[in-house]
Structure formats: structure tokens, C-alpha cells
Amino acid sequence: MTTHLSEIELQEYALHKPDLSTEKALHFASCAHCQAVAVNYQILVNELHQLPKPSFNFDISAAVIVKLQKSKKSYSVPVILACFFSLLLIVVACLAIYTFWGKLCIIITSTTPLVTLFILSTVVLILGFHGATLYNDYQKKLKILGLA
Numbered sequence: 056m057t058t059h060l061s062e063i064e065l066q067e068y069a070l071h072k073p074d075l076s077t078e079k080a081l082h083f084a085s086c087a088h089c090q091a092v093a094v095n096y097q098i099l100v101n102e103l104h105q106l107p108k109p110s111f112n113f114d115i116s117a118a119v120i121v122k123l124q125k126s127k128k129s130y131s132v133p134v135i136l137a138c139f140f141s142l143l144l145i146v147v148a149c150l151a152i153y154t155f156w157g158k159l160c161i162i163i164t165s166t167t168p169l170v171t172l173f174i175l176s177t178v179v180l181i182l183g184f185h186g187a188t189l190y191n192d193y194q195k196k197l198k199i200l201g202l203a
């Protein structure tokens with residue numbers, strides 16, 4: 056056999072000396088080139104094992120916790136705007152209910168109790184679904200941050 060062992064076979068040999076086929080083992084035993092490459096890989100692997108384990112020279116968990124605590128204290132402009140518009144929407148809804156309360160009572164009393172029950176149960180289901188979705192998203196974010 057005139058072809059040398061592949062780089063992958065030589066690397067595997069350098070790492071854990073796998074069982075080569077008889078033909079390849081005979082080639083390896085007689086080929087100075089393949090043996091030299093395998094020895095080079097073994098030297099490289101040994102050097103890599105002797106390197107110190109990579110690590111931060113500072114406490115990364117403390118740095119992250121400081122960032123998290125800072126983000127809790129400061130409110131960003133989008134959060135403030137979302138709160139403002141949410142409050143504005145609630146106030147407008149309350150004003151609309153207060154203004155049209157008489158007409159709402161007429162609508163509620165003019166429909167059959169079954170239709171009223173259907174409307175209320177639909178509203179409760181939609182609000183429950185959205186509430187559950189918000190809660191699940193919140194829990195997922197807490198898990199991503201490792202706080203749950």
C-alpha cells in the first residue's frame with residue numbers, strides 16, 4: 056500500500072491508538088512519514104493537555120448580578136411609555152363604561168341570559184389565555200436567566 060493514513064486516522068491514533076486494519080497497521084509500522092505525523096499529533100495533544108484550564112480572572116457571577124440589579128432600578132423609556140399608555144387605556148375604558156353605563160345596562164338586560172353568559176365566558180377565556188401566555192413567557196425568561 057503506497058497511500059499514507061488519512062489525517063483523521065493519524066489523529067485518532069495519536070489520541071487513543073485505535074485498532075487499525077491489518078493493511079493500515081502494516082503501512083503505519085513501515086512508514087516513517089505516518090509515524091512522524093502521529094508523533095507530532097501526540098506531542099500537540101500532550102501540550103494541549105498541559106495548558107491551564109481557561110477561566111475568567113474575575114467573578115463573572117458577581118458582575119452579572121450587578122448588571123441585573125442595575126436593570127431593576129432603572130426604567131427605560133419604552134417601559135415608561137408602555138405604563139403610561141396602559142394607564143391611559145384603563146382610564147379611557149373606565150370613562151367609556153361610566154358614560155355608557157345606562158346603554159350597557161339596556162344591552163345586558165335586553166339580551167337573553169344565555170347570550171350574556173356566552174359573551175362573559177368568551178371574555179374570561181380570552182383574558183385567561185392571554186394571562187397564561189404572559190405568565191409562561193415570564194417563567195421562560197426567568198429560566199433563561201437562571202433565576203427560576
Ligand SMILES: [Zn+2]
Pocket residue numbers: 058059060082083086087088089090
Ligand atoms: Zn504513510
